Amino acid sequence: MPLAKALAAQFLACVIIAVAIKAGIVPLRPIWQPALLQGLAASLLATALRSERWWLPIHFVFVPALALAQGLHLHPLWYLAAFVITALVFWSSYRTRVPLYLTNRRTAAALTELLAARAPGHMLDIGSGTGSLLQAVARQLPDWRFNGIESSPLPYLVSRWLSRGIENLSVRRGDFFAADWRDVDVVYAFLSPVPMTRVWSKACGEMRPGSLLISNSFEIPGVQPVRRIVVDDRRKTELLLYRPASGKGGTGR
Numbered sequence: 186m187p188l189a190k191a192l193a194a195q196f197l198a199c200v201i202i203a204v205a206i207k208a209g210i211v212p213l214r215p216i217w218q219p220a221l222l223q224g225l226a227a228s229l230l231a232t233a234l235r236s237e238r239w240w241l242p243i244h245f246v247f248v249p250a251l252a253l254a255q256g257l258h259l260h261p262l263w264y265l266a267a268f269v270i271t272a273l274v275f276w277s278s279y280r281t282r283v284p285l286y287l288t289n290r291r292t293a294a295a296l297t298e299l300l301a302a303r304a305p306g307h308m309l310d311i312g313s314g315t316g317s318l319l320q321a322v323a324r325q326l327p328d329w330r331f332n333g334i335e336s337s338p339l340p341y342l343v344s345r346w347l348s349r350g351i352e353n354l355s356v357r358r359g360d361f362f363a364a365d366w367r368d369v370d371v372v373y374a375f376l377s378p379v380p381m382t383r384v385w386s387k388a389c390g391e392m393r394p395g396s397l398l399i400s401n402s403f404e405i406p407g408v409q410p411v412r413r414i415v416v417d418d419r420r421k422t423e424l425l426l427y428r429p430a431s432g433k434g435g436t437g438r
C-alpha cells in the first residue's frame with residue numbers, strides 16, 4: 186500500500202507536468218523548472234493520499250535529483266550498478282518495511298551483559314543484517330549458541346564472510362517468520378514498528394516458558410515490556426524485554 190501510493194503520486198505528478206508542458210503552461214527548459222514543479226506536485230499528491238510525512242521530502246527531491254544526475258553525464262552502467270547493489274541490500278524491504286541499519290557497539294555491550302547474567306543458551310537474531318551484532322556478542326559469550334536469519338542477499342553474504350571462524354555462530358538466509366523458534370531461549374529483534382505484532386504472536390505461539398524476546402527500540406503495540414534497559418549511547422537506545430510464554434509479565438531476567 187505505501188509503495189502503491191508512492192508510485193501513484195510520482196506517476197500522476199509526471200502526467201500533470203507533461204500535460205502542462207504540452208499545453209505551454211510550463212516551459213521544458215531550463216529542466217529544473219518542470220522538475221521542481223513535478224516534485225511539488227508529487228508531494229501534494231502524496232499528502233492527499235495520506236502518505237506518511239517522511240515520504241514528502243523524498244517525493245519532492247526524486248525527479249529534481251534525476252534531472253541533476255542527467256547533467257553529470259554518467260555512463261548508464263553506473264545507474265544499473267547502483268540499482269543492483271541497492272536491490273541486493275534492501276531486497277524485500279519494500280514488503281517487510283524493515284530496512285538495514287545496525288545495532289551499535291554500546292547496545293551490543295548492554296546485550297552481552299544481559300545475556301552473561303543468564304544461564305548459557307541459544308539466541309536468535311531475527312533479521313541479522315551483516316551479523317555485526319552476533320559477531321560481537323558471540324565472541325564474548327563462547328558458552329552461548331547464536332543464530333541469525335537474514336533475507337537480503339548482500340548483507341547475508343557479508344555476514345557469512347565476517348562470521349567465519351566463530352564456532353558458536355551460524356547465519357542463514359531466509360524469512361524468520363518461516364523459521365522454528367521453539368528451541369530458542371532469546372530472540373533479538375531490531376526491526377521497525379511494522380512487524381512487531383506478528384513477531385509477538387509468533388513468539389507467544391512458539392517460545393518456551395522462561396524465554397525472552399528482546400526488541401531494540403520498537404515496542405509491541407498493547408504489550409508492556411517486563412523491563413526496559415536504557416543504553417548509554419547518543420540516541421539513548423532502549424532494549425525492551427518481553428516474556429512471550431506468559432503473554433506479558435515476568436521478571437525480565
Ligand SMILES: C[S@@+](CC[C@H](N)C(=O)[O-])C[C@H]1O[C@@H](n2cnc3c(N)ncnc32)[C@H](O)[C@@H]1O
Nearest residue numbers: 281283286287288312313314335336360361375
Ligand atoms: C534493522 S536491520 C538489523 C540488523 C541486525 N539485527 C542488527 O541489529 O545489527 C533488520 C534486518 O532484518 C531483515 N529482515 C526484515 N524482515 C525479515 C524477514 N522476514 N526475514 C529475514 N530478515 C528480515 C532486513 O533485511 C534487515 O537486514
